[in-house]
Amino acid sequence: EAGVAQSPRYKIIEKRQSVAFWCNPISGHATLYWYQQILGQGPKLLIQFQNNGVVDDSQLPKDRFSAERLKGVDSTLKIQPAKLEDSAVYLCASSFIVRRQQNTGELFFGEGSRLTVL
Amino acid sequence: AQSVTQLDSQVPVFEEAPVELRCNYSSSVSVYLFWYVQYPNQGLQLLLKYLSGSTLVKGINGFEAEFNKSQTSFHLRKPSVHISDTAEYFCAVRKGSGNTGKLIFGQGTTLQVKP
Numbered sequence: 364e365a366g367v368a369q370s371p372r373y374k375i376i377e378k379r380q381s382v383a384f385w386c387n388p389i390s391g392h393a394t395l396y397w398y399q400q401i402l403g404q405g406p407k408l409l410i411q412f413q414n415n416g417v418v419d420d421s422q423l424p425k426d427r428f429s430a431e432r433l434k435g436v437d438s439t440l441k442i443q444p445a446k447l448e449d450s451a452v453y454l455c456a457s458s459f460i461v462r463r464q465q466n467t468g469e470l471f472f473g474e475g476s477r478l479t480v481l
Numbered sequence: 482a483q484s485v486t487q488l489d490s491q492v493p494v495f496e497e498a499p500v501e502l503r504c505n506y507s508s509s510v511s512v513y514l515f516w517y518v519q520y521p522n523q524g525l526q527l528l529l530k531y532l533s534g535s536t537l538v539k540g541i542n543g544f545e546a547e548f549n550k551s552q553t554s555f556h557l558r559k560p561s562v563h564i565s566d567t568a569e570y571f572c573a574v575r576k577g578s579g580n581t582g583k584l585i586f587g588q589g590t591t592l593q594v595k596p
Contacts, residue, residue: 405571405586418581468513468575470584472524
């Protein structure tokens with residue numbers, strides 16, 4: 364079974380430029396998450412999708428960050444314009460849809476996209 | 482509100498020695514708890530999870546953790562570490578239920594295994 368795919372793995376941009384990250388979750392996983400991991404910190408949730416709808420985007424800086432999952436499968440996270448403090452690893456994760464009592468709560472993570480803003 | 486505190490930012494230990502990585506959580510409801518490991522330049526991989534039942538949970542790579550409700554802790558242990566266990570370890574608590582649930586992570590603990 365293929366895991367969560369992310370691209371690009373690494374990106375270096377100047378501040379005020381834009382960048383986009385792509386994520387393809389595990390087949391059949393309805394829930395998709397984008398986390399931001401700043402060096403030396405734990406991952407912080409930016410946005411959560413259930414199919415193509417947003418469940419939680421309370422921590423997403425909406426003045427510069429946007430994300431979409433138009434067909435309920437793959438997703439794109441965009442930053443425009445980037446700031447120095449956006450330098451981080453952007454992790455995508457997916458999880459099973461919950462049916463009855465089957466709820467492991469486990470998230471499956473991709474390898475991440477490392478962004479450096481100069 | 483659920484939150485997680487990892488009490489040690491770095492834990493140095495010699496190879497074949499035992500190790501404990503500490504995690505405390507705060508939650509007003511039933512908890513689901515997780516430990517993830519992150520090797521350099523990789524994503525997070527699940528080590529183990531506590532959902533219910535036995536308070537001693539066994540995971541991959543010889544790790545185990547004990548859920549202690551009275552002390553609100555979920556410490557990770559391994560009786561004998563290997564060089565390959567050098568990595569970042571994250572404790573997490575599930576917030577919310579059903580399909581709206583999400584994981585809240587601690588700050589992480591760097592385990593440094595020395596030869």
